Amino acid sequence: MEHHHIEITEERFDFNSKTKNFVFMLIALGLVCTLAGVFMLKGEAGNIMEKRFWGSMLMAGYYTTLISLCGTVFIGINYLSNAGWSAAIKRVPEAMGQYLPIGVLTLLTIFFVGKEYVFEWSIPEVMNNDSLLQGKSSFLNTTFFIGGSIVFFGLYYFFTRYFRRLSIKEDKEKDVKIYHTNRRVAGGFMAIFGFTFPVISWMWMMSIDPHWFSTIYSIYNFAILWVCGITTICMFVLFLKGRGYLKIVTEEHLHDLGKMMFAFSIFWTYIWVSQYLLIWYANLPEEAIYYTERKGIDFGFQFWFNLIINFLAPLLILMTKNAKRKRNTLITAGIVIIGGHWNDLYLMVMPGVAGEEATIGLIEIGPTIFFFGIFIYVTLASLAKQSLIAVGHPYIKESALHEITP
Amino acid sequence: MKPTNFIAGVFEDPELIYRAAKKMNKSGVKIYDCYTPFAVHGLEKTMGIERTRLSIAAFIYGCTGFTLAVILQWFTSYMDWQINIGGKPNTPVLVTFVPVCFECTVLCTALGTIMTFWIKSKMFHGVKPDLFDDRQTSDLFILAIDADSNKNHDAINQILRENGAIDIRTKSFDKNHSLIQ
Numbered sequence: 001m002e003h004h005h006i007e008i009t010e011e012r013f014d015f016n017s018k019t020k021n022f023v024f025m026l027i028a029l030g031l032v033c034t035l036a037g038v039f040m041l042k043g044e045a046g047n048i049m050e051k052r053f054w055g056s057m058l059m060a061g062y063y064t065t066l067i068s069l070c071g072t073v074f075i076g077i078n079y080l081s082n083a084g085w086s087a088a089i090k091r092v093p094e095a096m097g098q099y100l101p102i103g104v105l106t107l108l109t110i111f112f113v114g115k116e117y118v119f120e121w122s123i124p125e126v127m128n129n130d131s132l133l134q135g136k137s138s139f140l141n142t143t144f145f146i147g148g149s150i151v152f153f154g155l156y157y158f159f160t161r162y163f164r165r166l167s168i169k170e171d172k173e174k175d176v177k178i179y180h181t182n183r184r185v186a187g188g189f190m191a192i193f194g195f196t197f198p199v200i201s202w203m204w205m206m207s208i209d210p211h212w213f214s215t216i217y218s219i220y221n222f223a224i225l226w227v228c229g230i231t232t233i234c235m236f237v238l239f240l241k242g243r244g245y246l247k248i249v250t251e252e253h254l255h256d257l258g259k260m261m262f263a264f265s266i267f268w269t270y271i272w273v274s275q276y277l278l279i280w281y282a283n284l285p286e287e288a289i290y291y292t293e294r295k296g297i298d299f300g301f302q303f304w305f306n307l308i309i310n311f312l313a314p315l316l317i318l319m320t321k322n323a324k325r326k327r328n329t330l331i332t333a334g335i336v337i338i339g340g341h342w343n344d345l346y347l348m349v350m351p352g353v354a355g356e357e358a359t360i361g362l363i364e365i366g367p368t369i370f371f372f373g374i375f376i377y378v379t380l381a382s383l384a385k386q387s388l389i390a391v392g393h394p395y396i397k398e399s400a401l402h403e404i405t406p
Numbered sequence: 407m408k409p410t411n412f413i414a415g416v417f418e419d420p421e422l423i424y425r426a427a428k429k430m431n432k433s434g435v436k437i438y439d440c441y442t443p444f445a446v447h448g449l450e451k452t453m454g455i456e457r458t459r460l461s462i463a464a465f466i467y468g469c470t471g472f473t474l475a476v477i478l479q480w481f482t483s484y485m486d487w488q489i490n491i492g493g494k495p496n497t498p499v500l501v502t503f504v505p506v507c508f509e510c511t512v513l514c515t516a517l518g519t520i521m522t523f524w525i526k527s528k529m530f531h532g533v534k535p536d537l538f539d540d541r542q543t544s545d546l547f548i549l550a551i552d553a554d555s556n557k558n559h560d561a562i563n564q565i566l567r568e569n570g571a572i573d574i575r576t577k578s579f580d581k582n583h584s585l586i587q
Binding site for chain 1: 492
């Protein structure tokens, strides 16, 4: 009511050399950590170095690709639901999606070079001597893997570019027809995403343990994508606000993002329990082996720590209204959630790849810092190319006046 | 205890009642309540209403529901009569308790919160509506001030008139909250 005469002006993010140097240092730190880890483990018996290296590369590459993909999904869902509040921050998820081609290239490189260490089904001798795996061979083969990845991620990137191009055109022409086109296209994108993302999670994550299967696994992956993506959007918004940009973004928008971080942390737990409980109750050997490995002596601590850091910590940090509106609590919760889901992905990848040799060392942490550095660089560089405020969006004024009562 | 005598400013525009409430608060007059057909954003802040404590109540209901669910399952499936389900261990492990705990927490929170809301805002079955004007649920905005505790009626009337009230009425309710005049 009070801010009816609000000014909505274009803003340009200045990706200055100081910020650039910081991001380059992050990438260099990741590279140094990885190389140090590789040299420390070089020549150890049983291909330990290769297994841990490619496992952690896959983990970090998949993690950043998921977060980047969440940018496009966020845009798609907000178009589809005709959401107004998010118009003020929509340039951030748009920019996050620009990392997708780099993400899929790194994933495919990891597959080409290190597949025999990560995906045991890709070794012909293993495949030929295993009748169970041969039954899945129409799905678990190199052609489908590469072709599927290129087609699916290509489609996602096409939609990312499409939404962004039309949104920028909207800023210039201020035509509401463009918005309606984007809404229709978003419907198509969400349908394609919904059907293809499960396949991606089966290909890149579930086939690490090729004998094991779980029908809720793709929703579990989606829960990780969504909660980490929202958290990353929130972190970028806080970073830009700290620099004095995004003047029309207020505590109310942060409150909404905080609520989503809170709610989808609980959603992730719901899916986690659903998967665990059914496998625990049914106790089928081929399913239960997955949790037997993870609850054992090697990963037991991390397994239960996973629930504490991804469920209890966000629940307690973000429970009150004030916590969701304050910069410091949001940053704390963001670090906890992103770190927590790193641990979550570690438990999805490492027991299958490295088994009992897996520990957390430089070689596991390095690739994550490296890929996150590249992701941050691409996102910030693409934020700097366009106005930070989508001035032509039909709901931009509604978003600027957005208020949550009480 | 609800006051019995009111000065009611009647407005036709949410913007006007918002400004009037702000002026009224600034000049030190305590507003009893505003009646609007829809939520006017920011009005509750200008009226000087404190933040609701309903969320604290909801948290307590949630904890109660969780505790009740744990006690129920612990007593029925472990303490009183141990049930053998597929040879699963009979220790009180929380894994099997999770779904029921979740549902009970949600149920108790939802029912408890809505009941508290009804009781606090006196919305029972068969309650007589104490409306200032029948149109306050349709297209009129009413700013009500307690006439007994605020003595400077002329100043109040002037603020209301200056901020675009189309009518200023004095209203009285009896003990059963029904309108006398």
